[in-house]
Amino acid sequence: MEIFKQIAPFKAFLKGAKLAGKTVGLVPTMGALHKGHISLVEASKTQNSVTVATIFVNPTQFNNPEDLKKYPKTLDKDVALLEKVGCDAVFCPETEEMYDQPSRIKFDFGHLDKVMEGQFRPGHFSGVALVVSKLFNIVEPHHAYFGQKDWQQFAVIRTLVEELKFGLELHYVPTMREADGLAMSSRNLRLDAQQRAHATIFYKALSYAREALRSGQDVADVRKRVQSMVDQEPGMRLEYFEATDSKNLTVLDNVKNAGQVILCIAGYAGEIRLIDNLFL
Ligand code: PAF
Numbered sequence: 001m002e003i004f005k006q007i008a009p010f011k012a013f014l015k016g017a018k019l020a021g022k023t024v025g026l027v028p029t030m031g032a033l034h035k036g037h038i039s040l041v042e043a044s045k046t047q048n049s050v051t052v053a054t055i056f057v058n059p060t061q062f063n064n065p066e067d068l069k070k071y072p073k074t075l076d077k078d079v080a081l082l083e084k085v086g087c088d089a090v091f092c093p094e095t096e097e098m099y100d101q102p103s104r105i106k107f108d109f110g111h112l113d114k115v116m117e118g119q120f121r122p123g124h125f126s127g128v129a130l131v132v133s134k135l136f137n138i139v140e141p142h143h144a145y146f147g148q149k150d151w152q153q154f155a156v157i158r159t160l161v162e163e164l165k166f167g168l169e170l171h172y173v174p175t176m177r178e179a180d181g182l183a184m185s186s187r188n189l190r191l192d193a194q195q196r197a198h199a200t201i202f203y204k205a206l207s208y209a210r211e212a213l214r215s216g217q218d219v220a221d222v223r224k225r226v227q228s229m230v231d232q233e234p235g236m237r238l239e240y241f242e243a244t245d246s247k248n249l250t251v252l253d254n255v256k257n258a259g260q261v262i263l264c265i266a267g268y269a270g271e272i273r274l275i276d277n278l279f280l
Contacts, residue, residue: 001082002089007138010091014052014139017088022049026141026168028132031055031092032072032186033081036176040145041085043173047143053082054135055092060103061127067273072189091138103130109156112249116264117152117275120239125156132157136166144168149175149183151262151277155249175276177203183276194235195269201233202265206278209241209263213255213280219243220253230267239266239273246279255280 004010017024025044029037037053044051055078062068075092082090106126112118113125136144146154154172161170176184181203182196191199205226212222223241230238243252246262255261261280266273 001079001087003079004089004091005093005097007093007097010089011138013089014050017050018140023142024048024139025051026135026139026144027051027053027087028135028144028146029053029055029078030057030071030186031078032074032189033078034176034184034186034188036147036149036173036184038081038085039176040147040173041082041087043171044143044145045086047171050088051086052089052091052139052141053087054139055090056098056131058127058131059095059099060130061124063121063123066271070190072186074189098131098134105130107160109159112152112156112159115152115244115249115251116240116242116266120266125153128153129156129160132160133164133166136161136168141168143171145171145173147175148172149185149276151246151264152249155247181207183274185274187272187274190272191269195272198233198236199269199274201230201236202267202274202276205229205238205241206263206265206276209243210278210280213243213261213263216256218253219255226265235270237268239268241265243280 002013025048027040027044041051041053057071059068107129109125118125158170180200182200209222209226226241227238230236242264243255243261244250245258246260252258262277263280264277266275
């Protein structure tokens with residue numbers, strides 16, 4: 001596997017692959033890789049002759065400086081995992097390589113970046129859109145892969161691709177879970193044993209909500225029950241639970257006759273923020 005830290009040699013590698021008629025799949029990550037990331041690489045490998053991953057903890061998408069400082073970094077392990085799964089190249093630049101000048105560009109996705117994550121993490125999606133645009137411009141991939149766990153991010157990136165005419169096909173890959181249902185996330189590495197044991201409540205609450213809504217209960221009643229389920233779990237705090245239209249993220253009071261609905265949850269295990277979702 002080739003390892004690049006600079007844009008120019010990485011682009012030269014990609015140019016060579018494309019001149020040789022190869023299709024390129026891109027898996028953007030912030031490292032601290034787990035099986036969820038590996039499933040993105042595997043999905044890319046089934047559809048492309050060359051798969052490249054990127055590892056870059058993007059400062060502009062962190063609205064909380066403490067969260068950025070504490071974001072787990074396991075580069076050597078990540079590189080070994082990517083090599084093992086047969087990734088062809090990894091791009092792991094320093095911050096100065098990606099941000100050689102302070103960025104003046106801000107993105108506004110309207111409603112898509114005002115609800116849920118957008119409400120509680122102002123500026124987050126602008127930072128995501130900025131770095132993903134840079135990566136799309138550097139790699140010019142045929143396909144790009146993202147995890148379902150960050151569904152709102154996927155909806156934002158889909159809009160970015162459509163509006164800015166990035167000529168690539170986007171894919172999302174279903175969330176990988178631990179045996180007790182906890183969604184795999186790089187942030188799980190920061191949970192202590194007690195937090196890890198209780199953090200499964202977010203998945204349990206989502207699973208309860210899915211069954212309750214399928215059997216005709218009201219969103220408002222379900223939200224109250226979700227709140228009390230999380231409140232009863234030591235050290236856990238609910239930030240939001242929403243039922244939304246999966247395409248435009250309209251927040252729904254009523255899921256009857258709605259299109260495809262996705263249930264989204266966010267909360268804290270101690271000071272560690274976790275998110276998850278399930279399609280209804
Ligand atoms: O999902 C992530 O890991 C990040 O938000 C992404 C897409 C790599 C952009 O930094």
